[in-house]
Amino acid sequence: MSDRPDSPRARDVLLRFGPMVYAPTALFALGEGSVLPLIPIIAGALGADVALSALVASLLVVGQLGGNIPAGWAVARFGERTTMIAAGSLALAVSVTAALVPVLAVFAAAVFLTGFCAAAFGLARHSFMTTRVPIMFRARALSLLGGTFRFGMFAGPFVAAALVAVFGDERVTLWFFAVCLIALIGLVAFGPDPEVQSAPVTARRSADVEDSGEPVTGSIPVAERIGVFRTMFRHRTVLARVGLAAAAMSAVRSARQVVLPLWGVSIGLDASTIALVVGIAGAIDFTLFYASGQVMDRFGRLWAALPSMMLMGSGFLALALTHETASPEMWFALFAAVIGVGNGLSSGILLTVGADLAPPDDPAPFLGSWRTLTDAGGASIQLMVSAVTAVSSLSFAAGGVGLIGLLGAVAFLRWLPRFTRGPER
Numbered sequence: 001m002s003d004r005p006d007s008p009r010a011r012d013v014l015l016r017f018g019p020m021v022y023a024p025t026a027l028f029a030l031g032e033g034s035v036l037p038l039i040p041i042i043a044g045a046l047g048a049d050v051a052l053s054a055l056v057a058s059l060l061v062v063g064q065l066g067g068n069i070p071a072g073w074a075v076a077r078f079g080e081r082t083t084m085i086a087a088g089s090l091a092l093a094v095s096v097t098a099a100l101v102p103v104l105a106v107f108a109a110a111v112f113l114t115g116f117c118a119a120a121f122g123l124a125r126h127s128f129m130t131t132r133v134p135i136m137f138r139a140r141a142l143s144l145l146g147g148t149f150r151f152g153m154f155a156g157p158f159v160a161a162a163l164v165a166v167f168g169d170e171r172v173t174l175w176f177f178a179v180c181l182i183a184l185i186g187l188v189a190f191g192p193d194p195e196v197q198s199a200p201v202t203a204r205r206s207a208d209v210e211d212s213g214e215p216v217t218g219s220i221p222v223a224e225r226i227g228v229f230r231t232m233f234r235h236r237t238v239l240a241r242v243g244l245a246a247a248a249m250s251a252v253r254s255a256r257q258v259v260l261p262l263w264g265v266s267i268g269l270d271a272s273t274i275a276l277v278v279g280i281a282g283a284i285d286f287t288l289f290y291a292s293g294q295v296m297d298r299f300g301r302l303w304a305a306l307p308s309m310m311l312m313g314s315g316f317l318a319l320a321l322t323h324e325t326a327s328p329e330m331w332f333a334l335f336a337a338v339i340g341v342g343n344g345l346s347s348g349i350l351l352t353v354g355a356d357l358a359p360p361d362d363p364a365p366f367l368g369s370w371r372t373l374t375d376a377g378g379a380s381i382q383l384m385v386s387a388v389t390a391v392s393s394l395s396f397a398a399g400g401v402g403l404i405g406l407l408g409a410v411a412f413l414r415w416l417p418r419f420t421r422g423p424e425r
Contacts, residue, residue: 033156063115072368248408288344313405
């Protein structure tokens with residue numbers, strides 16, 4: 001396909017989406033990433049105890065989980081650009097309100113609504129890329145989208161540390177988030193209209209097939225929009241199979257953010273050493289995000305999904321066996337790096353597979369259901385780790401995460417080739 005003289009080059013396609021998708025994503029992730037690590041601290045300063053601070057922090061995930069299906073409806077009804085502007089504007093309002101009104105209930109509501117807005121913004125980008133990016137570049141484009149988000153979340157805590165050091169108030173990060181959102185809204189509202197600059201791929205494909213050389217005298221037929229819940233029912237088979245495999249991947253990826261720091265504490269490492277190990281693993285993860293897209297576009301989705309799940313699953317299982325060894329610190333660093341490699345290879349997989357499976361003419365309702373499943377996997381694993389650790393031990397919790405990873409690998413191997421064929425689809 002890419003050898004055709006009129007076929008767009010990957011570089012040109014990706015650069016075209018810079019001001020439309022990648023720059024707004026970087027701004028949102030940078031602002032959110034600056035606030036995220038300080039949510040429990042701000043909640044504590046407003047009077048919350050440790051348990052309540054943890055609950056407030058979890059409201060971000062709850063809001064994101066609850067926002068996916070309404071976001072699917074909004075994108076299908078109003079379009080990607082309008083949804084992104086609305087989500088950014090609401091996030092701006094709640095961020096400024098939380099900064100100006102130092103009340104715990106207001107801050108908690110702001111955290112929840114920020115997660116809700118993040119779901120709407122993320123689904124709008126996902127839907128836009130699904131319909132506008134040519135299939136031969138899809139995985140690279142979506143891996144770059146995932147990498148852009150990871151960059152913002154990686155750099156955000158460093159920005160937060162600098163701001164707090166200068167101003168001495170954790171709530172300054174809320175103002176920084178607001179500035180990022182103002183820039184985002186301006187870019188989306190006044191920049192090139194993505195829905196005009198890039199026509200849907202399906203429309204271009206239909207035009208290529210049906211062009212008879214005659215002038216168009218009638219309207220272009222479009223598929224009937226069937227709504228979110230009818231879409232869920234219609235695609236229940238693929239959601240119950242590939243969707244659960246994707247939820248397992250999301251769970252394992254999310255678990256590393258909880259298990260690795262706790263593991264470092266449990267073997268007696270200090271905070272700086274834990275941060276160094278986790279930071280190195282995160283750097284390895286970040287450097288591999290584009291390689292994942294290359295693999296998926298050239299060889300197929302399974303060639304990235306399966307190694308990723310095998311590495312993360314086996315990494316957690318092996319880590320679970322090292323707590324009482326003679327050198328637990330060495331094994332901690334080694335398997336944190338292995339898990340980082342696996343996570344890096346998974347960059348963009350959930351976005352890409354969701355785009356492959358979504359109905360091409362109206363993807364937003366399906367993507368809302370897809371993202372709800374994956375977000376549910378990421379949210380529930382943290383509860384599982386806490387519960388298993390309380391009842392048994394952290395080693396059993398890490399082993400359980402590893403087992404989920406290997407089961408997810410088996411599910412991908414069994415179902416992914418049936419429902420999506422990757423670059424040749």
